[in-house]
Amino acid sequence: MTTTARRLELGRVGESVKRIDAIPKVTGEFAYSSDLFAAGMLWGHTLRSPHAHALIAEIDISEAVGMTGVHAVLTHADVPGAKTYGLEFPDQPVLAFDRARYFGEPVAIVAAEHPEQARRASEQIKVAYQPLEPVVEPEHATEREPIHEGRPTAGHGFRDDDRPNVVRTIVIRHGDPDAQAEVSVSGVYELGIQDQAFLGPESGLAIPDAEGGVDVYVATQWLHIDRDQVAPCLGLEPEQVRIHLAGVGGAFGGREDLSIQIHAAMLALHTDRPVKMVYNREESFVGHIHRHPAKIWMEHRANRDGKLVNVRAKILLDGGAYASSSAAVTANASAFACGPYAVENALVECTCVYTNNPPCGAMRGFGAVQSCFAHEAQMDKLASELGIDPVELRLRNALAPGDSLPTGQRITGSFPAAEVIRRAAALPVPEPEELPRDPLRLPGGSGNTTRGEGVKRGVGFAVGFKNVCYSEGFDDSTAARVRLTGSGDGLAAEVHCAAAEVGQGVVNVILQTARTELDLDDVVLGSATTSSVGSAGSASASRMTWMAAGAVQLAARAARDELARRGGRLGPGEEIEVERVYHHRPTTPLDPETGQVSGDGAHVAYICAAMRVVAEVDVELGLTRVVWIGTAQDVGKAVNPQAVYGQIEGGTAQGLGLALMEEIQTRDGLITNASFTDYLIPTTLDMPPVDAELVEEPEPDAPYGVKGVGEPPTVVSTAAVVSALRDATGRELTRVPVRPDEIVGLD
Amino acid sequence: MRIELTVNGERREADVWAGESLLYVLRERLGLPGSKNACEQGECGSCSVLLDGRLVCACLVLAAQADGHELVTVEGLGEDGGLHPVQEAFAETGAVQCGFCTPGFVVAAADLLARNPHPSEDQIREALSGNLCRCTGYAKIFDAVRLAAGS
Known part of the structure; x- marks a missing residue:
């Protein structure tokens, strides 16, 4: 380990520090968005479409309105302002009008005194649907009638693709896309729909302010973009809508899009009472976007020495009914399609389509997960074809600073891909366990009815990478405000930043940065809200540590400079208050025709991880057990090492889940497994020990050299786990999650 | 209906609707939101409490079933206000x-x-x-x- 962890309550950058919210979280005092209460509060409930695709002829609320305890029943006709919203394109109705485009789309909302009254009233709303044939096969979506009028995502500098239902198409042409080589391997890979499955359901509380405005307390990833979507739909000015961060029970991308925000605010403004909304688990599964399912065709051409010559990839992403952040996910899936390898020639074609399947958007890894599963399967296949060790093959092709990506972008900062490969490969693999053993240690655990006679062991390896921060010219900034006050014979400080604490620990990053820059222990963190500080951008894209540290560093240094100007002291009652906005260096869009970078480049920096996995497969029963995971990750600089290891372990678990068990199942667009009984996530019995090593090569452009740490483990672990299963079974295993019948019945 | 139970050593009463779970009553009627509502069907354990010393999911217990019983929630786990x-x-x-x-x-x-x-x-x-x-x-x-x- 390169980091020496020291345990201090009031830590500085680089020290392992207990989370400031740890104690209230272990005692149950921490207020999550579903725990909120206000006097006179009503409960909101959402009526959702039971159809994946249907025209809405009429909505009759007359019966529901008169029911006991009911205070409001609202439909699209009651939306005070803009009828649609969206993260990047306003293509999503606040409440469906004319047409429902996915299973679970909100159609009406109800406020009542008891949540059960609200639910029952919603059942009495009569919606006259005329079901339409849903578009559920992404491969044929471009041959069907468009499910949106007009082209919501047309323009925006995107490549022209006039086929129906295209969200975005990207073509990257690099070098000579027809270049031949001595060997070629091909494969077709598929990934099912993964859900973020955060534990805290969507929820929040809206409180009218008696002057026509509203305060919304909600679990979200980006307060200011919520405000900028909510206010126009309410017909209000941005200042009249104040979004406050309530306790967030996990996010993983699933809280980038709005959930209850506009609905609860509409009900609160309509009834002039506080309104609380809490989704149950089933509603949560239909109430947020998912990870894009994908189908990927790939061909790798290489010379006998293992050097990649040409990578050709075609990627199809199913965006579901609304655009959300699909356009950016398409860009990532394309840009990282060839993996962290130097390749002089490439042709990558990626299309994301609208369908009537569940809407997809941001989830940890954001397009890179899908591509990594495919390119790493291909690298294993190529290694086998060439008779070269899979780790050695990856080392021979590893991208390094100075190399270019297929987009033409040169890597200028830190990028220790070869180092993470070497470090992960050097981690000692545990010895095979003897049989017989406790059933808990067999594939399938206590469900295994054998003595382990059919258990085969495999070792897999994978490498993955993606960018940090936003890309393609999106203006990325974070604001922070620092107030210094005279306190006794010393100083005290308060920091405000709207960065969303979603569990990742950014509250500690902010405080550790402020304490380091101010050389002061007495620093407290104000609440995150749109009313007291500028935008922080979202807790996503592995960017929040870099951006929050950058903003707090700027503000703290400005405060310190002002303090020096005043002679280094503040008297009682004196204060210094400064707000600063941090930007990372600008990025520029990809050329729509060639997919090549222009100007500064599409990305700011890159992060990578390598992972080695030992797995056992019971080929008689089709059961698996991941025995051990070892990983080395490029983190730039660990601000709080304990939290970094936590991100790696947790991110690895999510990738393991996609490899082995997690999939939103649909039939004709209808979700059939919207519960934790039927959508499985890894438990304590599924997760092996994770030996993680941090590779700290500081990023020159970033504060303290930090990068981001949240996504790489999720990008790489799906590929690494399946690599181990392939090694154990000899099967191609081209689809995740791997199903028992794909690994059962071997000789 | 009215129920009486001992929660974290304290005698509590609540007027509940017959369909309400113990979890709902703890969170919404007794001011104890520490037990969490993550799946409400006994799959995730986020609402784990001790009912007469036995570990249960509060979402799977009707409030009425807890009438007359003794409960320990996360808020009452530590002794004398300290941490467990x-x-x-x-x-x-x-x-x-x-x-x-x-x-x-x-x-x-x-x-x-x-x-x-x-x-x-x-x-x-x-x-x-x-x-x-x-x-x-x-x-x-x-x-x-x-x-x-x-x-």
Whole structure:
């Protein structure tokens, strides 16, 4: 380990520090968005479409309105302002009008005194649907009638693709896309729909302010973009809508899009009472976007020495009914399609389509997960074809600073891909366990009815990478405000930043940065809200540590400079208050025709991880057990090492889940497994020990050299786990999650 | 209907609708939102409480069934207002990220250690297998239980 962890309550950058919210979280005092209460509060409930695709002829609320305890029943006709919203394109109705485009789309909302009254009233709303044939096969979506009028995502500098239902198409042409080589391997890979499955359901509380405005307390990833979507739909000015961060029970991308925000605010403004909304688990599964399912065709051409010559990839992403952040996910899936390898020639074609399947958007890894599963399967296949060790093959092709990506972008900062490969490969693999053993240690655990006679062991390896921060010219900034006050014979400080604490620990990053820059222990963190500080951008894209540290560093240094100007002291009652906005260096869009970078480049920096996995497969029963995971990750600089290891372990678990068990199942667009009984996530019995090593090569452009740490483990672990299963079974295993019948019945 | 129960050593009463779960009544009527509502069908363990000393999911118990019984929730786990060793260990080891599963985990882990003060690795995994965590990958939760067992 390169980091020496020291345990201090009031830590500085680089020290392992207990989370400031740890104690209230272990005692149950921490207020999550579903725990909120206000006097006179009503409960909101959402009526959702039971159809994946249907025209809405009429909505009759007359019966529901008169029911006991009911205070409001609202439909699209009651939306005070803009009828649609969206993260990047306003293509999503606040409440469906004319047409429902996915299973679970909100159609009406109800406020009542008891949540059960609200639910029952919603059942009495009569919606006259005329079901339409849903578009559920992404491969044929471009041959069907468009499910949106007009082209919501047309323009925006995107490549022209006039086929129906295209969200975005990207073509990257690099070098000579027809270049031949001595060997070629091909494969077709598929990934099912993964859900973020955060534990805290969507929820929040809206409180009218008696002057026509509203305060919304909600679990979200980006307060200011919520405000900028909510206010126009309410017909209000941005200042009249104040979004406050309530306790967030996990996010993983699933809280980038709005959930209850506009609905609860509409009900609160309509009834002039506080309104609380809490989704149950089933509603949560239909109430947020998912990870894009994908189908990927790939061909790798290489010379006998293992050097990649040409990578050709075609990627199809199913965006579901609304655009959300699909356009950016398409860009990532394309840009990282060839993996962290130097390749002089490439042709990558990626299309994301609208369908009537569940809407997809941001989830940890954001397009890179899908591509990594495919390119790493291909690298294993190529290694086998060439008779070269899979780790050695990856080392021979590893991208390094100075190399270019297929987009033409040169890597200028830190990028220790070869180092993470070497470090992960050097981690000692545990010895095979003897049989017989406790059933808990067999594939399938206590469900295994054998003595382990059919258990085969495999070792897999994978490498993955993606960018940090936003890309393609999106203006990325974070604001922070620092107030210094005279306190006794010393100083005290308060920091405000709207960065969303979603569990990742950014509250500690902010405080550790402020304490380091101010050389002061007495620093407290104000609440995150749109009313007291500028935008922080979202807790996503592995960017929040870099951006929050950058903003707090700027503000703290400005405060310190002002303090020096005043002679280094503040008297009682004196204060210094400064707000600063941090930007990372600008990025520029990809050329729509060639997919090549222009100007500064599409990305700011890159992060990578390598992972080695030992797995056992019971080929008689089709059961698996991941025995051990070892990983080395490029983190730039660990601000709080304990939290970094936590991100790696947790991110690895999510990738393991996609490899082995997690999939939103649909039939004709209808979700059939919207519960934790039927959508499985890894438990304590599924997760092996994770030996993680941090590779700290500081990023020159970033504060303290930090990068981001949240996504790489999720990008790489799906590929690494399946690599181990392939090694154990000899099967191609081209689809995740791997199903028992794909690994059962071997000789 | 009216129910009476002992919660964290205190006598409490509540007017409840017959269909309400114990979890709903704890959270919405008794001002004890520490027990969490993550799945409300007994799959995730986030609402784990001790009912007459037995570990149960409060979402699967009707409030009416708890009438006359004794309950310990995460809010009452520590003695004399202090932290339970499991709570301290969770904070210390980094077992808490978003923390939504944490109340359920600490109640379940405290129950495990009360029954088996020195559990093996496999016993820890099995005892906590009814509790889901989406953030941590469980490694630091196991660290926390080991730390609490040693303390």
